[in-house]
Amino acid sequence: MGGLMGCNAERVAEVLRAGGATVAEHKAELIELDRAIGDADHGENLDRGFAAVLTALDGGLPETPGAVLKVAATTLISKVGGAAGPLYGTAFLRAATKLGDASELDAAAVAAGLRAALDGVVARGKAEVGDATMVDALAPAVDAAERAQSDGGDPAAVLAAAADAAKEGADSTVPLTARKGRASYLGERSVGHADPGATSTALLLRAFAESAR
Amino acid sequence: MGGLMGCNAERVAEVLRAGGATVAEHKAELIELDRAIGDADHGENLDRGFAAVLTALDGGLPETPGAVLKVAATTLISKVGGAAGPLYGTAFLRAATKLGDASELDAAAVAAGLRAALDGVVARGKAEVGDATMVDALAPAVDAAERAQSDGGDPAAVLAAAADAAKEGADSTVPLTARKGRASYLGERSVGHADPGATSTALLLRAFAESAR
Amino acid sequence: MKKIINDPAAVVAESLRGLAAAHADLVRVAYDPDHVVRADAPVADKVAVISGGGSGHEPLHTGFVGAGMLDAAVPGPVFTSPTPDAVQAAISATTGQPGALLVVKNYTGDVLNFETAAELAAAEDLDVRSVVIDDDVAVADSTFTAGRRGVGGTVLLEKLVGAAAARGDGLDAVETLARRVVGQVRSIGVALSPPTVPHAGEPSFDLGEGEIEFGIGIHGEPGRERIPAESADALVERMVAAVVEDLPFGEGDDVLLFTNSMGGTPPMETYLAHGIAERLLADRGIRVTRRLVGPYITSLEMQGISLTLLRMDDELTELWDAPVHTPSLRWGV
Amino acid sequence: MKKIINDPAAVVAESLRGLAAAHADLVRVAYDPDHVVRADAPVADKVAVISGGGSGHEPLHTGFVGAGMLDAAVPGPVFTSPTPDAVQAAISATTGQPGALLVVKNYTGDVLNFETAAELAAAEDLDVRSVVIDDDVAVADSTFTAGRRGVGGTVLLEKLVGAAAARGDGLDAVETLARRVVGQVRSIGVALSPPTVPHAGEPSFDLGEGEIEFGIGIHGEPGRERIPAESADALVERMVAAVVEDLPFGEGDDVLLFTNSMGGTPPMETYLAHGIAERLLADRGIRVTRRLVGPYITSLEMQGISLTLLRMDDELTELWDAPVHTPSLRWGV
Ligand SMILES: Nc1ncnc2c1ncn2[C@@H]1O[C@H](COP(=O)(O)OP(=O)(O)O)[C@@H](O)[C@H]1O
Ligand SMILES: Nc1ncnc2c1ncn2[C@@H]1O[C@H](COP(=O)(O)OP(=O)(O)O)[C@@H](O)[C@H]1O
Ligand SMILES: [Mg+2]
Ligand SMILES: [Mg+2]
Ligand SMILES: [Mg+2]
Ligand SMILES: [Mg+2]
Structure with a gap:
């Protein structure tokens, strides 16, 4: 089965596994980004969390995509800690809730899930675009996803558009002065560094998109 | 007045001042030697002590060479600390006692003063030649001083002979395994380093000899 | 590491x-x-x-x-x-x-x-x-x-x-x-050297021989400003000024002065800084009535100190003096 | 420095x-x-x-x-x-x-x-x-x-x-x-990094990234032996063995275990080492009846730890537990 068309719980779990693999692969890079303007734990935190998500999924797959995402959410909340844990956890939780008990996802569901995720992150963290946080990657990703969906894209195309925009969004944090999270303590000294959370968001969406192709 | 012939309290003070100057000049070098096999304080300790000796002498000169050396001894004992303080202090104290209340020193007195100094160091520190301590410089220095004196040398010649032998003695500590003092904790790892105390003894005797010329 | x-x-x-x-x-x-x-x-x-x-x-x-x-x-x-x-x-x-x-x-x-x-x-x-x-x-x-x-x-x-x-x-x-x-409590910290997070394996920031991070946190996140290394007198004055002016603390205030080692700074320097801070507060007419000196909130092996001032009153003094029995703070029992 | x-x-x-x-x-x-x-x-x-x-x-x-x-x-x-x-x-x-x-x-x-x-x-x-x-x-x-x-x-x-x-x-x-x-007391120390004497201005010894000074003193004098860095489990076993075999301490002994930070080693590692030492002593049938953990005898900012074992008896236990009220050791008062 190519693409996410008609994608079910199993496919969503596969996509999450791809996300876990990319976090493991980029762990050192994320630590290094966080070392520069934070406390050098973002890669370690996310990797610990996604490894636990994969273990949880190995233990038995729930029946719906929403239920799979909910497992991911609660696992992230109880394993990641720091700022990223509650934020990513909330993102997955809100997406899960949005998807309800649908057994398969279409492009509209994917876009709506992403929108719910973003709303959750903003509700918890109160960051706006331009504050140099994961919102700078996620917000344009959601916009792009919705455009791709209304242009008739399939779920894979929606995710691909989100990934592209997220990457651009993450890059856009480099010249910014951080205003939320740990990097904000640096004031202008945060300028010139990519935000770790925005970078991990972009990496995750890229992995999701590639796995969904 | 050239040389120490007929030398009085004032000349002895001058000789001590030359010693103080050499210690100040070589302070960093002595710290560095002690850093390698000890605790990096020998130069600091001696410099603190000799600076105090010079201050004490500036405050008023006693009448006899012995009394001058006694001021040096008590000042070193109360200012140097560590192993070197009591050892150098004892050396000067014993020399002072040996010289009694003679108002001028001849070659025999200089040689006898050095012998008394050595005996004092050995009595306090229990080191033998070959243990890689200041004794390795002082013992051959005393032997050479006595030879020079019995060969008819004047006080300056006696000190010059002592200084030459002390330098050789200090160099001889390089291949030795230290058996006394802090360097002994290193066992064979002390091999290859000159002993700081032997080195300072050689430097002092060289300064005394040159000042006495 | x-x-x-x-x-x-x-x-x-x-x-x-x-x-x-x-x-x-x-x-x-x-x-x-x-x-x-x-x-x-x-x-x-x-x-x-x-x-x-x-x-x-x-x-x-x-x-x-x-x-x-x-x-x-x-x-x-x-x-x-x-x-x-x-x-x-x-x-x-x-x-x-x-x-x-x-x-x-x-x-x-x-x-x-x-x-x-x-x-x-x-x-x-x-x-x-x-x-x-x-x-x-x-x-x-x-x-x-x-x-x-x-x-x-x-x-x-x-x-x-x-x-x-x-x-x-x-x-x-x-x-x-x-x-x-x-x-009514305010603090400021400085770092002379970075901590190293075990899983990161690299120092959290790089600091030149002649540099100090002023306004450091406790997570190895870089400080607000990088200043040239300076004497203890000058550094502690800079710290005291930052804390005192913020609340602000003023003449006649009773305070608790907490001089904290960030971990790697030994007692010799911590007490030295504490002594200077006591003097500088006295100069300002601020009376130190209670003190705490030592490594109590650290950042792994980071070298540095922080100063904390708390405005005191009778109730806080009584609560501070009350018995405490924990692994690292213990008195009155 | x-x-x-x-x-x-x-x-x-x-x-x-x-x-x-x-x-x-x-x-x-x-x-x-x-x-x-x-x-x-x-x-x-x-x-x-x-x-x-x-x-x-x-x-x-x-x-x-x-x-x-x-x-x-x-x-x-x-x-x-x-x-x-x-x-x-x-x-x-x-x-x-x-x-x-x-x-x-x-x-x-x-x-x-x-x-x-x-x-x-x-x-x-x-x-x-x-x-x-x-x-x-x-x-x-x-x-x-x-x-x-x-x-x-x-x-x-x-x-x-x-x-x-x-x-x-x-x-x-x-x-x-x-x-x-x-x-009846014996100790061993290790250093992971050197101290720097203020007037010397240079670290007291140079230690490579992968090296540990085993048998270090408390004055920055180099240790007896330089060994490759190893896991805490291996290092503490090496230390426990050195101390236990020396006196020797043996099965059935009651001991006070003192795990000391040399200054620059933070509580996280000191407690970690202490936990390992407790386990290794239990394995040998040696019973730890009292303990002290923390930086109590240090070498400026040197990183490292030492382990001290004291054979205990009723009198020593009573004296150890007796009240003490000093700036850095305080209990029973
Ligand atoms: N208020 C916030 N809103 C959105 N994202 C945030 C917020 N605060 C922090 N973040 C994100 O979290 C990332 C840091 O995560 P992490 O390093 O795991 O946690 P911590 O900062 O607690 O060490 C930042 O790079 C940023 O993207
Ligand atoms: N027992 C001893 N007998 C003679 N000289 C000694 C003895 N112990 C130490 N020394 C000398 O003292 C020197 C060290 O002096 P110093 O560094 O000032 O004292 P410390 O060892 O206490 O730091 C050594 O280099 C050695 O020459
Ligand atoms: Mg972080
Ligand atoms: Mg963190
Ligand atoms: Mg010394
Ligand atoms: Mg010493």
């Missing part, structure tokens, strides 16, 4: 094992989720005082569990806030009808995770309140940042609210006291 | 000023010659317990002045034994008819300077005895060296003889106890 550790991922749990062995009379340690509670928890009819945060700041918080201070501490991974389930486990193990106060340092992660835990506790009909401590004057207190960090003031706050709970104050009173303390 | 100091030559005196300000209720500081005495010295009808040595090992010895431990401490310059007149001043300020015990770490300089002070005191008809502590198993105990160094055992010795003097033991009894403790 050289550390006395085995697997970096196990460092917190293994360290807790040593704490448990060393202080079995004072604390009980539970693992996965990790939390440390008083050996005699739950203490009946007493408000529970609970704190926590990333590890690497020891003795904060685990070293302050015991009579007269914390009922529980929740250590997260190194420099990483603990998760809500860990906080919840600590709440469950210590909290009864009088409720609990969570002492939360103002970092996004701590605030979010403790908030979630408090919500979960509320769902179980426990009265759990939070107080957020944000005493670090290095960070501009504006809505354009995550707000000021919680640093040295946390130690004092935990002692004071712990004493209030121990004397039988109810949750309202303990909470009110906590907010009052937060309102 | 970066340190929070002014003039390196003034570092000890300036640090003492901070100590005096922080603990005016416990200690009194006199300068030039520098010595620290109990605030209530001289204590009538009590054997005085006095120690001292080079500075840079804080809290040893100045942090242990107070009720139940030291009557006086004599801090020399950094890593340099104090001079006899300083020791003599401390004796004069604290010693009456019951006499005094000098606790001397076995270093040539300390032994010679304290010996001279004792002679001077004898000339003034004071009964002053010395006990030399030499508990470091890293140094071969032979006449071909200056003998074993005094290290971690010193802390325990000062506490125990301080307690004996406090309960009213006479000088003979205090001296006998001291010698008994020296006979």
